Amino acid sequence: MLRIGEVAARAGVSVRALRYYEEQGLLEAERSASGQRRYAESAVGRVQFIQQLYAAGLNSKDVLEVLPCVHTGVATPAMLARLVDQRDGIDRQIAELTQARARLDEIIRIGQEHVPAVAAS
Amino acid sequence: MLRIGEVAARAGVSVRALRYYEEQGLLEAERSASGQRRYAESAVGRVQFIQQLYAAGLNSKDVLEVLPCVHTGVATPAMLARLVDQRDGIDRQIAELTQARARLDEIIRIGQEHVPAVAAS
DNA sequence: GTTGCCTCTGACGTCAACGTGAGGTCCTAG
DNA sequence: CTAGGACCTCACGTTGACGTCAGAGGCAAC
Structure with missing residues (x-):
């Protein structure tokens, strides 16, 4: 389980961006007992894909429509x-x-x- | 000599956009006696190229650096x-x-x- | 136990490329 | 000569993807 700074560093984005993604429903995180976000390893790749979609001109609503398919495969x-x-x-x-x-x-x-x-x- | 609405229609952008381009120094226009903008035919292609550069992720400052070369060839x-x-x-x-x-x-x-x-x- | 970095939740700031009136002028077709 | 588009100049509004600051708490090391 990764902390938010770790994910941000690995994915090459800001901590703020990750919180924003969560706000938009693009990225989930578990919480530690004290309320800190804990991410799975797969979050890094997911964030990078989100960045690619943003770079492709999609907005967060579009990304939100696309991402479920990635996760579920259905x-x-x-x-x-x-x-x-x-x-x-x-x-x-x-x-x-x-x-x-x-x-x-x-x-x-x-x-x-x-x-x-x-x-x- | 084209009027602003004509250029906008042909280039597929808004009238406001053309005024904005002028504001940014990207597009010049002569003025009629009453102060209305008059564009050369070449303005249409120029505007389309500006749009392409914007679509390529350049901001107006970058475009401003690139455009002189287009015009002068030097x-x-x-x-x-x-x-x-x-x-x-x-x-x-x-x-x-x-x-x-x-x-x-x-x-x-x-x-x-x-x-x-x-x-x- | 305390130093020092990490993280938290609001919540306002930013920036670019225009959109959108307000209020007034121009022009041209009938 | 007048109706109604097209055009003018301010100047404030919008939107998305974060930046940034404030104030408070968490965590590992020494």
């Missing part, structure tokens, strides 16, 4: 539809990012042509 | 370094998204196995 048809929606959203984001990356890349290429004296090895 | 070595940094950031984001997508995908796959009676064609 999904209702409605949940599956949501999951597919979220995956499609991520696909669109990846496509946009790829396009933005390509544009940035071309800007860099042009920039290097115009200032070639420095990087020429 | 970049100082420092600017080039920033551009490369931003591109690397986008690469990291794409990697994260791809990983999140893979995890979602597996959840969907497992979910479909557990509820096969519906989707079976």
